[in-house]
Amino acid sequence: MIKDRLFEAVADALSNLGVDSVPSGVVVERPARREHGDWSTNAALVSAKAAGRNPRELGQALADYLTENRPPHVEALEIAGPGFVNFRLAPTWLHDVLAQVLAEGEADYGRINLGDGLKINLEFVSANPTGPIHAGGGRWGAYGDSLARIMARCGYQPHKEFYVNDRGRQTRLFGASLIAAKNGEPTPEDGYRGAYIDEWAAEMPDDADPVAWGIERSLADAEEALAQLNVTFDTWSSEKAMVDAGAEAAVMDKLSASGYVYEADGATWLRTTDFGDDKDRVLVKSDGDYTYLTPDIAYHLDKYNRGDHLVDILGADHHGYAPRMRAALEALGTGGDTYEVIIGQNVKLLRGGEEVKMSKRAGDLVEIRDLVDEVGADVARFAYLLQSVDSPQTLDLDLLKTEASENPVYYVQYANARVHNIGVEADKRGIARQSLDSVDLSLLVHERELEVLRQLSALSEVLEFACNERAPHHVSNWVRELARAFHGFYHDCPILRDDVDEQVRQARFWLVEATRIGLAIGLDLLGVSAPESM
């Protein structure tokens, strides 16, 4: 990649100027403003102190050296601002990018090897199987699934997992609520209400075990609703199956052996405060039952059988959970850097300008299914992935629905539709496309053409950042930028018109094909479809 070549050249220049080891903060990056060139480096600013020189003076020396020993494609160098060295490149560097996109294609372009095959276990959604998944849970579904896709393209082996809490008090309450509804009796105290309880109770056979049947019904509903959003899991892990196999006693043995377990007030505690938790946690209640924490610890140990590195994606309402699980894993001699918790902020839904309060037990919720039915899977998924999970998200249902034509996802999909229409129209007019080796890509010099290529050139950097930062929204933004560049190109650079030079037309065909590849990759990472016509 050009960026690496430039970095090597900068490092070489620095060593020739007496800076032996390149300081860690030195980077080659794309300037925020195009006027500042194609690439720039802060090398002079960062190295100035160590070199005992003034940044601008060092920058000038750097620019002079690099002008003498010019890296490939570099046309001009200049020093600017406090001491940035800016590189201006010939368009040929972008023609190389185009050739690379076309050679590597949808399967491989932008692929990088950050992970080296490291197995990452991603757990997300994991909503209790006591009812439909609400629209808030859809955010974790879209996020976790896209993060897995991004990780896979960055050389990791992600494994997507849904933990099913199919035993315990909540499931019993849920079963009792179903049977009560079926028999026309009042909902038990702390039970579940809502239209879905009545509907499901009506479906339930007379001889069914309400708890088991209800869990099955919930899971089938969750799987189907998530699949509508294009979210799937590799493993659905049953807490009940794990506990039935004796996981609680087994993990208690390990915890006891760790030396961090003690008895107090008739209960058995884990000294999680030794690992930064703000209070110790109960493992076995004074009535002899295990708390939820004990099987959860067992489950996390089990996940290490399917991953070298664990990621839990939790809503902000569960953020207090992270320190105790981290502490428990460390007490067992694991966890540490291999246990990662991502806290996502919650989703708020607006309808008619009013916030829709969501509570599963009160039966007052907007299901994922409702959201998908109302606005469509692509709109919903793209909306979820448009912003950072660190930010609370407000989804205005009316806006997503009634202003659908203004929705960003259509902007991107429309670009893809235009791409395909060019092919369709070319066929209609009998305009043949020539093979790549007989086409001169260097004819692509229009600013609009170069801008498309610049966007394409950024994919692997965007992917690396999105993966390391666990931030799929950077991919959403990239795909919008690519679509924007393409729309601009489409507007200003005709292809099929009679007055277009045949050689230029052929080069443009390949630029369109590269755009198709870029859009396909980006939309696939987001789990959004790429329609060929709209």
Add this chain to the structure above:
RNA sequence: GCCCCCGUAGCUCAGCUGGAUAGAGCAAGUCACUUCUAAUGACUAGGUCGCAGGUUCGAAUCCUGUCGGGGGUGCCA
């Protein structure tokens, strides 16, 4: 009380591992279809980056304090 997240344009949000003149979409205004889909493009307007200090050659970005919003703080899960 303590802990976590957020506060950037009228609205929804990027930017936050310190860098050059703080960006995008929507909404508002102007312009461009005899042309490969105008679900598009070009342009205008819109900002004390909540507030106050501090560190730095340089702060939306880091630190401290403070105000506002959300979430958490069970021998519930």
